[in-house]
Amino acid sequence: MELHALTIHELQDKLRAGETTAADILASVCRRIDAVEDKVHAYITLTREAAELQAAAADAAIRRGEMEALTGMPIALKDILCTRGVPTTCGSRILADFVPPYDATVVEKLRAAGAVLVGKTNLDEFAMGSSTETSYFGATRNPWDLDRIPGGSSGGSAAAVAADECVAALGSDTGGSIRQPAALCGVVGMKPTYGRVSRFGLVAFASSLDQVGPLTKDVEDAAILMNVIAGHDPREATSATVEVPDYRSFLNRGVAGLRIGVPREYFLAGIDPEVRVAVEAALGVLEAGGARLVEISLPHTEYCLAVYCIVAPAEACSNLARYDGVRYGFRAPEGRDLLDMYKQSRSAGFGAEVKRRIVIGTYVLSSGYYEAYYKQASRVRALIRRDFDQAFTRCDVIATPTSPTAAFRIGERIDDPLKMYLSDILTISANLAGIPGITVPCGFTAGGLPMGLQFLAGAFQEGLLIQAGAAYETLAATGPLIARRKRERMPLD
Amino acid sequence: MEFEPVIGLEVHAQLLTESKIFCGCSTRFGAPPNAHACPVCLGLPGILPVLNRKVVEYAIKMALATHCRINRENGFARKNYFYPDLPKGYQITQYAHPLAEEGFVEVETEEGTRRIGIIRIHMEEDAGKLIHDERFPSSYIDLNRAGVPLMEIVSAPDIRSAGEAAAYLRRLHEILVYLEICDGNMEEGSFRCDANVSLRPRGREEFGIRTELKNMNSFRNVQRALDYEIERQRRVLEEGGEVVQETRLWDDAQGVTMPMRGKEEAHDYRYFPDPDLVAVAVSEAWVEEVRRTMPELPLEKRRRFRREYGISAYDAGVLTADRALADYYEEVVRGCDRPKLAANWVMGDLLRLLNEDRRDIRDCPIPAAFLAEMIHLLEEGAISGKMAKEICEEMYRTGKAPRTIIADRGLVQITDESVLLPVIEKVIADHPNQLAQYRGGREKLFGFFVGQVMKATQGKANPRLINELLVKLLTG
Structure with missing residues (x-):
């Protein structure tokens, strides 16, 4: 198999054995990018020259016998993570030329772990979307079907991993933005517990929901990346001080005796029958592997989307107020006065979906509406959190579909915001409750599109997600299945 | 309305x-x-x-x-x-x-x-x-x-x-x-x-x-x-x-x-x-940790100053307007045990000198202990009020201790009768006309003789002693 098709742990084994070099790995990934990027459009910015230097440094380190967790691994970053000296656009015209003078904490950590940073991946503008269609830099395509969306908002990262344009990537997840595209592209994606991974340098969409996490080819790689990026950050007030376990130690624990909660509310109307069948089959596999399935209820599930559609835009309208054309970013040149400059810069700098959410957010925070919307949403959010607290007294992890459908067609939902928002209906609850979630591939639709199985766990129980995810991967032999499918069905070669 | x-x-x-x-x-x-x-x-x-x-x-x-x-x-x-x-x-x-x-x-x-x-x-x-x-x-x-x-x-x-x-x-x-x-x-x-x-x-x-x-x-x-x-x-x-x-x-x-x-x-x-x-x-x-670091607040301090030191409301107000000034004043009082006199000196000469230079009490060149010592010397009668003023100014200029200044300038008051008597006798002998007029009823000339004695002693003579001796000698 070509180097670009391998996982982190496979490549690290090869480096350790002296069978390849970081430079060779990068060269392989770059050839792959050259071959398929035109079709996929996973990246906004490629940083090939810097990557070559990092690969050379990695090889030098290897020669000195200094292997770090990610030495020589070509990794992509969602273009909402700040990178010192490299444009960080958030997929928006308003930040098209913005070059941060600092690295996000996670980027610092990747560098310190020896990673080779290949580029910045495409996303829905400011991570607002479920299809990576709202990017100022154009849509990303699903490598499994180029007429379809890769999911979003971390669609560029998911597509890049699926198309082997990098070995792994980081994304951000506010309502499902890692898990949903990972599911739609047939890769693994994890949203950690709120506060587990630093948000410093992650451009804020909705601060109480945002979380950085890995998109990888298998669960072991997710564990490796989590080992690197998790941990307390004194630069973030909401960063958790909870100790970080070795996530790899959860890999081979199996599911024997594990109580898997199956919430009936996540298998109701709106779930595509194919997805439902695939997830039910996956539950069967887990049960056969020794897991105990427990039927549970999360009674406030039906309010999750409504709560999200108030809380996220409210925080967003405030977070995006700084893009005013005054200090940095896009400024409309023809403003007559201050107010006019603001209006023109923001009108031209933001796309339609971002503006929609700014308007919604401004509305729900307005005096006279605050109580009815934002305050009420905050109360319901507490109930949603309590649902999970109660559920986790009866089970160790919860299993659900990740996305109600497989990848839809480009343009199919772009003019129907409500339908678009429904793409995240199964993932939003984890953000609202602040708990971790993972998606692992669980088969393909008849049309050849990947589907995802989501596990959720209590706060700081990422280890259980790795355990369940890795066990399922082994029991269902997902790895070989995807590899074969890629060879046979992926329309890139 | x-x-x-x-x-x-x-x-x-x-x-x-x-x-x-x-x-x-x-x-x-x-x-x-x-x-x-x-x-x-x-x-x-x-x-x-x-x-x-x-x-x-x-x-x-x-x-x-x-x-x-x-x-x-x-x-x-x-x-x-x-x-x-x-x-x-x-x-x-x-x-x-x-x-x-x-x-x-x-x-x-x-x-x-x-x-x-x-x-x-x-x-x-x-x-x-x-x-x-x-x-x-x-x-x-x-x-x-x-x-x-x-x-x-x-x-x-x-x-x-x-x-x-x-x-x-x-x-x-x-x-x-x-x-x-x-x-x-x-x-x-x-x-x-x-x-x-x-x-x-x-x-x-x-x-x-x-x-x-x-x-x-x-x-x-x-x-x-x-x-x-x-x-x-x-x-x-x-x-x-x-x-x-x-x-x-x-x-x-x-x-x-x-x-x-x-x-x-x-x-x-x-x-x-x-x-x-x-x-x-x-x-x-x-909160308790912070509470322990809390200083006495101005109003409480003002009330305590009036109670403990028996000074007027006005004086207490001036002295507590600035926490450092209040601390300074209290240190002076500790050194001389004369709260009212200390208040007069701190609010009078000291603040005047500081104000003239637009200087803060925190940069005051006179250590509180020195001012206290000076007040003590004044109370003892070792120095006159006039000398005290001079010493205060010199302390302010040089930062020297009052005893050093007194020694350097020979400022100790003449309180010894045997030293002062010959000086007064000489003054009277040198001014026979004035003596005659005084004895003739112009009692106002008493002040003239005091002045002459002061002049002859460069102001070092104890005024009370001058008075005593002059009254005796002039009456003859």
Whole structure:
């Protein structure tokens, strides 16, 4: 198999054995990018020259016998993570030329772990979307079907991993933005517990929901990346001080005796029958592997989307107020006065979906509406959190579909915001409750599109997600299945 | 109809922390524009605020000093509005959950001691500053001030006159400076005040329509502006008109308040809890720790000075106006055990010398122990009052001890009769005419002989002894 098709742990084994070099790995990934990027459009910015230097440094380190967790691994970053000296656009015209003078904490950590940073991946503008269609830099395509969306908002990262344009990537997840595209592209994606991974340098969409996490080819790689990026950050007030376990130690624990909660509310109307069948089959596999399935209820599930559609835009309208054309970013040149400059810069700098959410957010925070919307949403959010607290007294992890459908067609939902928002209906609850979630591939639709199985766990129980995810991967032999499918069905070669 | 003014004050005090409230930038005043502006101050994407706990500690001090209830769980909110000096498009402030509520301060007025309620004390960040270029249609932004910690102290509408407002402000100012949490500089804006004022017919419960006054940058201006505004509203009401609810600016030069130009927009700040910051948990232990560092406050000190040292209310007021001055005075008293005399010397000669040089008591060249020693020597009669004044000035110039100065200049008083007697005899012998006139009834000439003796001894003779001996010898 070509180097670009391998996982982190496979490549690290090869480096350790002296069978390849970081430079060779990068060269392989770059050839792959050259071959398929035109079709996929996973990246906004490629940083090939810097990557070559990092690969050379990695090889030098290897020669000195200094292997770090990610030495020589070509990794992509969602273009909402700040990178010192490299444009960080958030997929928006308003930040098209913005070059941060600092690295996000996670980027610092990747560098310190020896990673080779290949580029910045495409996303829905400011991570607002479920299809990576709202990017100022154009849509990303699903490598499994180029007429379809890769999911979003971390669609560029998911597509890049699926198309082997990098070995792994980081994304951000506010309502499902890692898990949903990972599911739609047939890769693994994890949203950690709120506060587990630093948000410093992650451009804020909705601060109480945002979380950085890995998109990888298998669960072991997710564990490796989590080992690197998790941990307390004194630069973030909401960063958790909870100790970080070795996530790899959860890999081979199996599911024997594990109580898997199956919430009936996540298998109701709106779930595509194919997805439902695939997830039910996956539950069967887990049960056969020794897991105990427990039927549970999360009674406030039906309010999750409504709560999200108030809380996220409210925080967003405030977070995006700084893009005013005054200090940095896009400024409309023809403003007559201050107010006019603001209006023109923001009108031209933001796309339609971002503006929609700014308007919604401004509305729900307005005096006279605050109580009815934002305050009420905050109360319901507490109930949603309590649902999970109660559920986790009866089970160790919860299993659900990740996305109600497989990848839809480009343009199919772009003019129907409500339908678009429904793409995240199964993932939003984890953000609202602040708990971790993972998606692992669980088969393909008849049309050849990947589907995802989501596990959720209590706060700081990422280890259980790795355990369940890795066990399922082994029991269902997902790895070989995807590899074969890629060879046979992926329309890139 | 008789009207009663109802006044409430909002004070913004800049806290004297080394670094800003949400980043490590310096708070120092006067640096070149944007020298203290990091990515946090600039509101760059992806940057997060981290609370400076020193700010909370300082605010707790003020809360304790004003008898407020400290909210164990308090938190920050975002106040959203667009302005170029506000880099994030929102100000981080406390809204629904302030640090402290429901306190009071005691204010001494002509009618006696009055309690003015404190509604709330909260922490927030300052904004930057715009610098407009007069020559071009362009403006510049200095973000050195952005993120400098402020504390807002909101009074209850308990104040009933401009004089009382000024007294309340002086009281807050004094406490802040005593606590060493604010430098109190009104010109540089580290102590600012806005006022809400309305009138109501005396005896009526509900408030009238209020105006908000801004731009009063001294105690005197607060008083003048309020006096003006009260009179203005009174005239409006007496003519049967209605006060317009508006913000008015005090114009110092013209001595009037004027409506702020431009139509006032009804701002909707869309406050909501800042998701980037966690609730500030103020534990009992923390409050106790802060309480232990609290100094004696000015009012308590004033009362104690009067009680312990038996000095007048006025003297106690002067001596406690500055915490360092009060400390200095107390050290002098400890050294000489003459509280009243010490008060006279500290408030008289010492403050005069310091004021002449615009020098702070903290830089006083005379150690308190030296002044105490000098007072002691004076009381013993070892030196005269005149010598004491000279010694005091020399101590101030040189920082030398009084005994050293006395030795250097041979200033010890002549109290020995055997030394003084020959001098007086010589003076009398040298002035036979004056002696004759004196003995002839011109008793006024007694002073002339005293002067001559003083001159002959270069002022070192003990005046009491001169008198005694002169009376004896002149009468013959």
